[in-house]
Amino acid sequence: xxxxxxxxxxxxxxxxxxxxxxxxxxxxxxxxxxxxxxxxxxxxxxxxxxxxxxxxxxxxxxxxxxxxxxxxxxxxxxxxxxxxxxxxxxxxxxxxxxxxxxxxxxxxxxxxxxxxxxxxxxxxxxxxxxxxxxxxxxxxxxxxxxxxxxxxxxxxxxxxxxxxxxxxxxxxxxxxxxxxxxxxxxxxxxxxxxxxxxxxxxxxxxxxxxxxxxxxxxxxxxxxxxxxxxxxxxxxxxxxxxxxxxxxxxxxxxxxxxxxxxxxxxxxxxxxxxxxxxxxxxxxxxxxxxxxxxxxxxxxxxxxxxxxxxxxxxxxxxxxxxxxxxxxxxxxxxxxx
Numbered sequence: 040x041x042x043x044x045x046x047x048x049x050x051x052x053x054x055x056x057x058x059x060x061x062x063x064x065x066x067x068x069x070x071x072x073x074x075x076x077x078x079x080x081x082x083x084x085x086x087x088x089x090x091x092x093x094x095x096x097x098x099x100x101x102x103x104x105x106x107x108x109x110x111x112x113x114x115x116x117x118x119x120x121x122x123x124x125x126x127x128x129x130x131x132x133x134x135x136x137x138x139x140x141x142x143x144x145x146x147x148x149x150x151x152x153x154x155x156x157x158x159x160x161x162x163x164x165x166x167x168x169x170x171x172x173x174x175x176x177x178x179x180x181x182x183x184x185x186x187x188x189x190x191x192x193x194x195x196x197x198x199x200x201x202x203x204x205x206x207x208x209x210x211x212x213x214x215x216x217x218x219x220x221x222x223x224x225x226x227x228x229x230x231x232x233x234x235x236x237x238x239x240x241x242x243x244x245x246x247x248x249x250x251x252x253x254x255x256x257x258x259x260x261x262x263x264x265x266x267x268x269x270x271x272x273x274x275x276x277x278x279x280x281x282x283x284x285x286x287x288x289x290x291x292x293x294x295x296x297x298x299x300x301x302x303x304x305x306x307x308x309x310x311x312x313x314x315x316x317x318x319x320x321x322x323x324x325x326x327x328x329x330x331x332x333x334x335x336x337x338x339x340x341x342x343x344x345x346x347x348x349x350x351x352x353x354x355x356x357x358x359x360x361x362x363x364x365x366x367x368x369x370x371x372x373x374x375x376x
Contacts, residue, residue, distance in 0.1 A: 045217070045264040047073040054177050057205070060275045061179070064203050064300065069277035071217050071264060078207045079271030081174040083292070087210035087270045091290045094210050095142040101167040102138045109136050109158040109190075110236075118155040118193040118286075119244070120235060126242075129235055131155075138166060145191055145290045157190035159236065163294065176205065176296060183296040190291055196240035197226055197283035201308060202297035204276040208268045211291030215274055216245065217264040218281040225259035226281055231316075245283055304363045 048059065056077045063069050078084055086097035112120055112131035123130050144156055163171055163185045171185060184202075199220065206213075218226060226241040234240060243253050250257060268274060276282050278300070319330050336343050337355070344355045354366055 045071055045073055045266060047075060047266075048077075049075040051077055053077060056273060057176055057178060060203075060205055061181070063275065064277065069203075071277060071280060072275040073266050073268070074273040074275075076271050077273040078174070078176075078209070081207075081209065081271070083170070083174045083209045083294075084271045087290075087292065091146060091210075094290065094292065095146060098167060098170070099139065099142065101170040103166055103168055104137065104139075105166055106135050107138060107141070107158060107161050107166050109134055109141060109156060111157075112155045114152045114154055116155065117246075118191070119196075119246070120155070120157060120193060121196055121240075122229070122235065126230060127233065131157075131235075141189060145189070148191070153191065155191060155193050157188075157193045157195075159188050159190075159195075160186045160295075161188075163187050174209070174294065176207070178296060178298070181296075181298040183298040186295055186297070188291075188293040188295070190286060191289050193286045193291070194246070195284045196235065197243070197245070197281045198238040198240045199223075199279050199281045200238065200276075200297065201278060202299050203278045204295055204297050205273055206276065206293055206295040207273040208270055209292040209294055210270055211286055211288030212267060212269055213291060213293065214267045214285040214287060215265070215276075216283040217266075217276065218259055218262060220279040220281070222259045222262055222281065225255040227253050227256065231313075241281065241283070245285075302360070302363075304360045305358065306363070306367070 048056070051059070051074060056074045060072065063072060083094070083097055087094040110120055110131045110133055112118070116130050120129075120131050122128065141156065141158055148154070148156075167187060183205075197216070197218065227243055228239045229242045231239055243249075243256050243259075248256050266274065319327060322330065344352060347355065349356065354362060358366070
C-alpha cells in the first residue's frame with residue numbers, strides 16, 4: 040500500500056539504492072524514498088521469510104550475550120508506547136534483559152492480548168557482532184550508526200531525527216506515515232523536557248485522532264505520505280522528517296543506518312534550540328519578531344554575507360574544528376558570566 044506521492048523503486052541492488060539516497064540527501068529539499076526488495080537477499084530476511092523461529096535462530100547465531108534494554112507496556116495500550124494521561128509519566132517500563140530472553144518472549148507470547156515488547160535502537164555491533172558482515176549496505180564514506188529494532192506489535196509516536204536514515208525491514212511488516220518538517224505545528228509536539236525515548240513526539244493518537252483537541256492534524260494528514268513495508272523493503276527518511284511507525288506482526292525486525300551531513304564538532308542543533316527557548320522564547324512579541332529576522336539573516340539565509348570581504352567573515356564563513364572550539368568557548372564564557 041503506497042500513497043501520498045512518495046517515490047518508489049523496485050528490485051534495485053543495495054549499492055544502487057545507496058547511491059540514489061546519497062544523491063537525494065544532498066538535494067535542497069530532500070524527499071523520502073521507498074525501495075521494494077532492496078535487501079531481499081540478506082540472509083536475515085531469507086530466514087524471516089521462512090518462519091519466525093528461523094529468524095530468531097539466525098539472530099541467536101550472532102548473539103554476544105550482552106545486556107540490552109527493552110520496553111514493555113500492558114496489552115490495554117495496544118502497543119502504543121506513549122505517556123500516561125498526565126503526560127508526566129510513561130505508559131511503559133524499561134527492563135534490562137538479554138536477546139535470548141527477548142526471542143523466547145516473542146515466540147511464546149503471540150496472542151492479541153499479549154503485552155507489547157519493544158527493543159529500540161540498539162547498536163548492531165554491540166549486541167550482534169559480525170551480523171553486518173552478511174547483512175550490510177555499502178554506505179561508502181558515510182560511516183553510519185547501524186542499529187537493530189525488535190519487537191511484537193507496537194506503535195512509535197510520530198517524531199523526527201536529526202540524522203538522515205535508511206531503514207531496512209528484515210522481519211514482519213511496518214507502516215510508516217511521514218510528514219515534512221514544515222508540518223510540525225499541525226502535529227502538536229509534546230513536552231521537550233520529558234520525552235518517551237529521547238525525542239519530542241506528536242501528541243496525536245493516530246489510531247483515533249481527536250480533531251477537537253488537535254484540529255490542525257487534518258492539515259497534516261493532507262500532506263502525509265504513507266507506506267507499508269515488508270521484509271526486504273527499505274525506506275529513506277530525510278533528516279528532520281516526522282515519521283510515525285507501526286509494527287503489525289507478532290515478530291518484527293528492522294536494521295537502520297543513521298548519518299549526519301555535518302561535522303560532529305559543529306554540535307547539535309537541539310542545543311541551540313534549548314538556548315533559544317531560554318534567551319529568545321520569552322521576549323516581548325516585537326523583540327521575538329525582530330530576532331526572527333536576525334536568525335533568518337544570520338542562520339537560515341544562503342549567501343547573506345556576500346557583501347563582506349572573505350578575510351573579515353570570521354564565524355560567518357566556513358567553520359573548521361578550530362573555529363568551532365573558539366565559538367564553543369565563547370558561548371561557555373557568556374553562559375557562565
